Amino acid sequence: MKVCVIGLGYIGLPTAAIFAQKGLEVLGVDTNPTIVDTINQAKTHIIEPELDKLVFESVKQGFLKASLKPNYADVFIICVPTPFKQNHQPNIDYIQQASKAIAKYLQKGNLVLLESTSPCGTTEKISQYLSTIREDLKFPHNNKQPDIFVAYTPERVLPGSILKELVENDRIIGGITTQCTKKAIELYKIFVKGECIPTDAKTAEMTKLTENAFRDVNIAFANELSLICEEAGIDVYTLIKLANHHPRVNILKPSCGVGGHCIAVDPWFIISDFPKQSKLIKTAREVNDYKIHFVTQKITHRLLQKDYKKIAILGLSFKPDIDDLRESPAVKITKTIISDTQREIFIVEPHIKHLPQELSYPNVRLCTLQEALDESQLIIILVAHKAFLNLNIPTQEILDFVNIREV
Numbered sequence: 001m002k003v004c005v006i007g008l009g010y011i012g013l014p015t016a017a018i019f020a021q022k023g024l025e026v027l028g029v030d031t032n033p034t035i036v037d038t039i040n041q042a043k044t045h046i047i048e049p050e051l052d053k054l055v056f057e058s059v060k061q062g063f064l065k066a067s068l069k070p071n072y073a074d075v076f077i078i079c080v081p082t083p084f085k086q087n088h089q090p091n092i093d094y095i096q097q098a099s100k101a102i103a104k105y106l107q108k109g110n111l112v113l114l115e116s117t118s119p120c121g122t123t124e125k126i127s128q129y130l131s132t133i134r135e136d137l138k139f140p141h142n143n144k145q146p147d148i149f150v151a152y153t154p155e156r157v158l159p160g161s162i163l164k165e166l167v168e169n170d171r172i173i174g175g176i177t178t179q180c181t182k183k184a185i186e187l188y189k190i191f192v193k194g195e196c197i198p199t200d201a202k203t204a205e206m207t208k209l210t211e212n213a214f215r216d217v218n219i220a221f222a223n224e225l226s227l228i229c230e231e232a233g234i235d236v237y238t239l240i241k242l243a244n245h246h247p248r249v250n251i252l253k254p255s256c257g258v259g260g261h262c263i264a265v266d267p268w269f270i271i272s273d274f275p276k277q278s279k280l281i282k283t284a285r286e287v288n289d290y291k292i293h294f295v296t297q298k299i300t301h302r303l304l305q306k307d308y309k310k311i312a313i314l315g316l317s318f319k320p321d322i323d324d325l326r327e328s329p330a331v332k333i334t335k336t337i338i339s340d341t342q343r344e345i346f347i348v349e350p351h352i353k354h355l356p357q358e359l360s361y362p363n364v365r366l367c368t369l370q371e372a373l374d375e376s377q378l379i380i381i382l383v384a385h386k387a388f389l390n391l392n393i394p395t396q397e398i399l400d401f402v403n404i405r406e407v
């Protein structure tokens, strides 16, 4: 069986590599030539446990190839980004471009799967869109006996454990028709050990969005408590610990805000389609965004109080122990602090080799934890990386936004 995976990022590449490991002939497609070259050299552009080994073996054994263009296959899996536009409206342009790219290679009996997190109704839109390009084929949105089968097969993996979770997690699979669902389940059963649960495309799309909105609302609750406790003069970590002794209460930890490609983005796909009904989801988004602003203000206030010549910022990624800086609150906070000061700034982010362009200033340096601790007069902790646990900081002052001592 031939599989063509469109988009070789955090989701597409592990998916392509796992199918290749199972002996399927996989063509990975990406519009970025550097990514295509890297994979064809049997290397990876993403840091994810075991992925480099899997890609190396799959490419060397000839089961995985990368290309800038799709080709004929039995299955097409779309894993391209779904960001939002400036006004928080979903941007499904990449999905449309990917659909256009595969359209001319579609043949009777093919399965087209969407893995990108998408607004409700997108899978059906793909079917409609493809039918306008390929009038010679029957599609499932308006034909009970289609030539092409289309389904939504969302992903719920945890960065840092992607390969493990791809295999072990239960998977929601929603086809445009039940036959589409059945065909998609047959495919994923090749490597998924979790349950493959059938539903329709629209419910599957909303399930994925709901999962991330649920996480966002729960984090917002903890972050809101941290704001309340600040005013009340109560230690929020003690408060949460005490409240969690209740057998049916489980409050999460406050943070510097919510980042990443998913939780900070996907709830907006619900809000934009159902603005009147999604008040809680919208407020949660606003609380989590406000927390970024609040942390920035706290740091700025401290820097005004005392003339620190050298400060250290610990952590840039959007959550602990990963290299992903997308939508990261720590990056946003650091960017504001840097633009406001001429101090020497030492940044410690053990998971990256270079600072992102937006943080490249002459007074800012990416350095080791030890260097930062030795040099700085103020230590600001933004991410609870394992590398920062058990820090021994006797003399310097600390602004700790993650309660690192008790992580």
Ligand SMILES: NC(=O)c1ccc[n+]([C@@H]2O[C@H](COP(=O)([O-])OP(=O)(O)OC[C@H]3O[C@@H](n4cnc5c(N)ncnc54)[C@H](O)[C@@H]3O)[C@@H](O)[C@H]2O)c1
Binding pocket: 006, 007, 008, 009, 010, 011, 012, 029, 030, 031, 032, 035, 079, 080, 081, 082, 094, 097, 098, 101, 115, 116, 117, 118, 155, 156, 157, 158, 159, 261, 262
């Ligand atoms: N990263 C996660 O943990 C995660 C988890 C669940 C769902 N998702 C969803 O999966 C989708 C992909 O996310 P990701 O993290 O893999 O993104 P990513 O940015 O890591 O990768 C996307 C890749 O698609 C490529 N691309 C863009 N347009 C293309 C096109 N027209 N043709 C071919 N390639 C194209 C990009 O160059 C990039 O390499 C998103 O919708 C995301 O919300 C991500």
